Amino acid sequence: MKNLKPLLAAGLLAATLPGHAQKAAPKTDFHQWAPTPPRGWNSWDCYGPTVTEAEVKANADYMAKNLKSSGWEYVVVDIRWYVGNDTAHGYNEKNPDWNIDEYGRFVPAPNRFPSAAGGKGFKPLADYLHGKGLKFGIHIMRGVPVVAVQRRLPILGTKLTAADIYSKEGQARWLRDMYTVKEGPGAQEYYDSLFKLYASWGLDFVKVDDLSEPYHKPEVAMIRRAIDKTGRKIVFSTSPGETPIAEAKHVAANANMWRTVGDFWDSWEQLKEHFEVCERWAPHIQPGAFPDADMLPLGRLGIRAERGNDRMTRFTRDEQTTLMTLWSIFRSPLMFGGDLPSNDAFTLGLLTNPRVLAVNRSSTHNRQLFRRGDLVAWTADDPATGDKFLALFNAQDQELAPANAAAWASGPLNRQTPSQAADIDITGATKLYLNVRDGGDGTAWDHADWLNPTLSNADGKTLPLNSLPWRSATAGWGQATVGKSVSGAPLLVVGQTAETGIGTHANSIIEYDLPAGYTRFRTTLGLDQAAARQNTGGTIGGLLFTTSPYRPAPADSVRVPVALRELGLPAGARVQDLWTGRQLGPVTGEFAPYVRRHGARLYRISKPK
Structure with missing residues (x-):
C-alpha cells in the first residue's frame, strides 16, 4: 500500500x-447535466x-x-x-x-x-x-x-x-x-x-x-x-x-x-x-x-x-x-x-x-426511413425550422462467394464445437485464401486461429504456410498475426497451445501466392480461448479457397432514391448538402443522389419558400 x-x-x-459532506439526492434531474x-x-x-x-x-x-x-x-x-x-x-x-x-x-x-x-x-x-x-x-x-x-x-x-x-x-x-x-x-x-x-x-x-x-x-x-x-x-x-x-x-x-x-x-x-x-x-x-x-x-x-x-x-x-x-x-x-x-x-x-x-x-425524431438491401436512409427533424435532415448510406459490399464454391468449409464453430481439421487438394493452384466468416450472430468475440497450416508435396516434403509472406490479410477486429492470436496471446484452442499458426478475427481473408509443386494443404481452424471463455458471441465459420472468394464488385456509386412524400414534403423542396454546405436547388417528386460504396451523404431539405 x-x-x-x-x-x-x-x-x-x-x-x-x-x-x-454527504448530501441527499439533489432535486435537479441529472438529465439536465447533458x-x-x-x-x-x-x-x-x-x-x-x-x-x-x-x-x-x-x-x-x-x-x-x-x-x-x-x-x-x-x-x-x-x-x-x-x-x-x-x-x-x-x-x-x-x-x-x-x-x-x-x-x-x-x-x-x-x-x-x-x-x-x-x-x-x-x-x-x-x-x-x-x-x-x-x-x-x-x-x-x-x-x-x-x-x-x-x-x-x-x-x-x-x-x-x-x-x-x-x-x-x-x-x-x-x-x-x-x-x-x-x-x-x-x-x-x-x-x-x-x-x-x-x-x-x-x-x-x-x-x-x-x-x-x-x-x-x-x-x-x-x-x-x-x-x-x-x-x-x-x-x-x-x-x-x-x-x-x-x-x-x-x-x-x-x-x-x-x-x-x-x-x-x-x-x-x-x-x-x-x-x-x-x-x-x-x-x-x-x-x-x-x-x-x-x-x-x-x-x-x-x-x-x-x-x-x-x-x-x-x-x-x-x-x-x-x-x-x-x-x-x-x-x-x-x-x-x-x-x-x-x-x-x-x-x-x-x-x-x-x-x-x-x-x-x-435534431429530433431520429429514425431509419428505409433499408433496401444495403441502401439505407435515415431522417430527423430540425425543431427550430421544421426542416428535414436526410442521411443516405451505401453499405454495399463486394459479395463473397457462397460456401459451396470453397475447397473446404468447416461448418459452424462455437464453444460446443470449437475446432475442425482441413485437408484439401491444391494441385495446380497458384492461390490460397483463408477465409473466416462470422457465425450468424455478429462478430463479437469471433477470435479464430489457423493452427499448424502446412503445405506438402507428393514426396512428403512439407512447408509451413507461416514461413511465406501473405499477399494481403484482413481482420474484422485487430489484425491478423503470425504465431499469436489476434489478441496477442499464444494460439490456444481447447486448452492446447499450437506452436505455429495465424490468429485472426471474423470477418477475415488472408491471401497467399502458392509456390509450385505442392499438392496438399492441411490445417485446423479453431475458436481461440479468448473467445471461448466469454459469455457472448464467439461463433465462426471457416472456408478455404484456391480461387478468388469474391464475386464481381458492385458499382462504385449508386443512386439512392427518396420520394419527397416519404419525408412529408411538397414538390419544390430546397436541398443543402451538409458536408459541403452547397445549395443543390429545388427538387420535384424524387431526390436520388449518387452515394459511393461504403459512403454517406447528409442533407437538409426545406419546404419551398
Whole structure:
C-alpha cells in the first residue's frame, strides 16, 4: 500500500471540505447535466491502459485550441490509471502495481500522473482541464477491488470492510481486478465513498465498465444514488454493450449514456452492424439519456492500445464519413479515440463541421426511413425550422462467394464445437485464401486461429504456410498475426497451445501466392480461448479457397432514391448538402443522389419558400 498517510489525509480532508459532506439526492434531474450528446476525447483507442498525464494534457491542449469552439469538452482517462506498471496491447495481470487508499479506493499511479503524488489524486489534472474550459472524466470498473477484499480494507463511515460486501458472482472474465458489490449493509456506503472522493477531485464524467452486458441493475442504481449524493454534476456512462433493450427504461432513468455494442474498432464489418443496432435503439433517444454507439476510432490509433499497432485509422475516407454521419443522425455521444495532436486536416474537418454537428446536437425524431438491401436512409427533424435532415448510406459490399464454391468449409464453430481439421487438394493452384466468416450472430468475440497450416508435396516434403509472406490479410477486429492470436496471446484452442499458426478475427481473408509443386494443404481452424471463455458471441465459420472468394464488385456509386412524400414534403423542396454546405436547388417528386460504396451523404431539405 503506497503513500498511505498522505492518501488517507487527503481523503479525510476532502470529506470535511465545504461541499463534500454527504448530501441527499439533489432535486435537479441529472438529465439536465447533458441535455445534448456529450462530446470529448477518450484515451483508450490510442493508449490503452498506459496513458500518462503528459499525453492527457497534450490531447487536452489540442482540444482547447481546435475543438472546444465546436462543442468538444470532455477529456476522459480510460482504464487502469491506478496501475503503475500496466502493459501496452493487453493488461498486466501477473504483478500489477496497485495504487489504493485506506478505504479500498483506487488512486492514480503517481509515476504516470506525477501531479497526483502526495495524495492529491486527480484534482491537479482536473484543475488543469477546468482552467482551459474543459471537463474531466475517468473510466472505472464496476465493483470493489479484489485487492481491497484481500486486505479487508475498511469502508469509509462504517465498521465494515470490503470483504463484507463482495461477491465473486458476475466477475468480469476479461479483467479480474474487481468483485461484484452485492446488495446489503456497506454496499451503498462503498459507492458513496468512491464518488465522494471523485467529487473532491472535480470529476465531471465517469465511464463505468463491465456494467451494461450483462446488465448489473443493482449496481447501476447504487452508482446513480452515489453520484446524486455528492451534489456534483457527474455525467454517468455505462459500458460495454449491448445493454439489454429490455432494460432501456431503467438505464435511461439512471444514466446519461449507455453502450449499444461491444468495443468498436476501425472495422467496416463492425460499422455495418451499427445500422441494425442504431435502428433498434433510436426510439430510446431522449434529452440527457443517449444510446451510445461507442467511440470514434478515427485519426491515429493503436500507439499503445489493446488492439493493433500504431496506425492511422483503417477506415477509408468514405467509411469515416459514414461513421460521422450515422453517429450524428442517431445522436450518439461523440467520443474521439485517436491521438488528437496527430490529426490531419481531413480528420479535423470531420470533427468540426458545424452543419453536421448541429444534427447531432439538436435534431429530433431520429429514425431509419428505409433499408433496401444495403441502401439505407435515415431522417430527423430540425425543431427550430421544421426542416428535414436526410442521411443516405451505401453499405454495399463486394459479395463473397457462397460456401459451396470453397475447397473446404468447416461448418459452424462455437464453444460446443470449437475446432475442425482441413485437408484439401491444391494441385495446380497458384492461390490460397483463408477465409473466416462470422457465425450468424455478429462478430463479437469471433477470435479464430489457423493452427499448424502446412503445405506438402507428393514426396512428403512439407512447408509451413507461416514461413511465406501473405499477399494481403484482413481482420474484422485487430489484425491478423503470425504465431499469436489476434489478441496477442499464444494460439490456444481447447486448452492446447499450437506452436505455429495465424490468429485472426471474423470477418477475415488472408491471401497467399502458392509456390509450385505442392499438392496438399492441411490445417485446423479453431475458436481461440479468448473467445471461448466469454459469455457472448464467439461463433465462426471457416472456408478455404484456391480461387478468388469474391464475386464481381458492385458499382462504385449508386443512386439512392427518396420520394419527397416519404419525408412529408411538397414538390419544390430546397436541398443543402451538409458536408459541403452547397445549395443543390429545388427538387420535384424524387431526390436520388449518387452515394459511393461504403459512403454517406447528409442533407437538409426545406419546404419551398
